[in-house]
Amino acid sequence: MLLGRKVRLKPTVEQEKQLWKSVGTARYIYNWTLNRQKENYRNGEKFIPDGVLRxxxxxxxxxxxxxxLYDVSNNVAKQAVKDACDSFKKFFKGETAYPKFKSRRKSKPSFYNDNVKLKVKRSSVLLEKIGWVKTAEQLPMDCAYTNPRVSFDGKYWYVAVGVKQVFPQEELTDISLGIDVGIxxxxxxxxxxxxxxxxxxKEVKKIEKRLCRLQQSVSRKYKMNKEGNRFAKTCNIVKIEKDIRKLHRRLANIRNNHLHQTSSAIVKTKPYRIVMETLNIQGMMKNKHLSKAIQKQGLYEFKRQIKYKCEKYGIEFVEADKWYPSSKRCSSCGNSKRNLKLSDRMYHCETCGHTQNRDLNASINLAQYELAT
Known part of the structure; x- marks a missing residue:
């Protein structure tokens, strides 16, 4: 299977300037492609293929x-055109939302490097028009790389590649494991x-509290330095915004690390199959009381990690039907309890008298999914 490898880069000052030039070029060409497609649509014409736009x-x-545009590799601009066209194709299929323009402030700084021209030495990689850049770790050598991407996370530069790997078939148990996710x-x-x-x-709450204070501080400074219709950006504002970016990065890394540790611990129990409920994340995010908690939990990313790790170990991954009543159904007798509230943390069946933790009852129902449907 194809797995991603991400390694930190250690560029020099001159190399970092060139990296930022590549990022700016990729963003500019992506936005140019979106603008061309929108103009073409307004004129009543068909979708422009990426080959024509190139x-x-x-x-x-x-x-x-x-x-x-000549200062950076030609492949950076070509791939940006393809990425923008692919985003439209995914929108037409109903897989993603309508493509948006990339903002300098909010978009993730990244660009493509040609996989044929990517060379790897011990503790260094060769990037187009940038040169040999030192790495913190060793990328796998003597293998084909797919979709190399260079990105910046607010503190460090990284290069990510896809590498084909073969894993031996694991000996699995005869257990069907159901997973009920929540808040x-x-x-x-x-x-x-x-x-x-x-x-x-306590650790995450402490970081969030500090983040809130810094955001309030930078907001006050912007109001103090307002000049007519514009806001003056002082050195103190730049300094605080840098600290805010670092805190956002730290929170994202803590949450992502927890998801990886949890998904690995579940998959390493080696059941022959794992069953999860189909999550309507967009619908759940419309709940104004729970949307922030759902966003922080990263449920879609958790399901994605479980899915690819199941493929790695040869475990069958099953998504239960969207309308399957895993929470309302009794795992003992199969009776459905329609008046179950979100505040009811213990499930009590009025038919057979079975009492159990609500989440455990739902996970057992998911484990028995094929038998019940």
Missing amino acids: KELTQLKQNKELLW KLLAYCSNGKSYPNINKT
């Missing part, structure tokens, strides 16, 4: 005002094990 890009570079707990498994919500820990 030819237009060659003519665009002849403009004297855009000669800076109070990240996951409750049918084997009785539960995994906590990392956002309720």
Whole structure:
């Protein structure tokens, strides 16, 4: 299977300037492609293929005002065109929302590097028009790389590649494992094990509190330095915004690390299959009382990690039907309790008298999914 490898880069000052040039070029061409597709649609014409837009890009570079496009690799701009066209194709299929323009402030700084021209030495990689850049770890050598991407996370630069790996077939147990995800707990498994919500820990709450204070501080400074219709950006504002970016990065890393540890611990129990409920994340985010907690929990990312780790170990991954009543159904007799409230944390069956933790009952129902449907 194809797995990603991400390694930190250690560029020099000159190399970092060139990296930022590549990021700016990728963002500019992506936005240019979106604008061309929108204009074309307004004129009542068909979708422009990326091959046609790449030819237009060659003519665009002849403009004297855009000669800076030659400072970076041609593949950066070509891939940005393809990425923008692919985002439209996914939108037409109903997989994603309508593509938006990339903002300099909010978008993730990243760009593509040609996989053929990517060379790897011991503790260094060769990037186009940047040169040999030192790495903190060793990338796998003598293998084919797919979709190399260079990105910046607010503190460090990284290069990520896809590497094909073969894993031996694991000996699995005869257990069907159901996983019920939620907000109070990240996951409750049918084997009785539960995994906590990392956002309720003292460490995360302390970081969030500090983040809130810094955001309030920078907001006050912007108001103090207002000049007519614009806000003056002082050195203190730049300094605080840098601290805010670092805190956001730290929170994201803590949450992502917890998801990886939990998903690995679940998969390493080696059941022959894992059953999870189908999550309507967009619908759940419309609840104004729970949307922030759902966003922090990262339920979609958790399901994605479980899915690819199941493929790695040869475990069958099953998604239960969207309308399957895993919480309302009794795991003992199969009777459905329609008047179950969200505040009812213990499930009590009025038919057979079975009493159990609500989340454990739901996970057992998910483990028995095929038998019940």
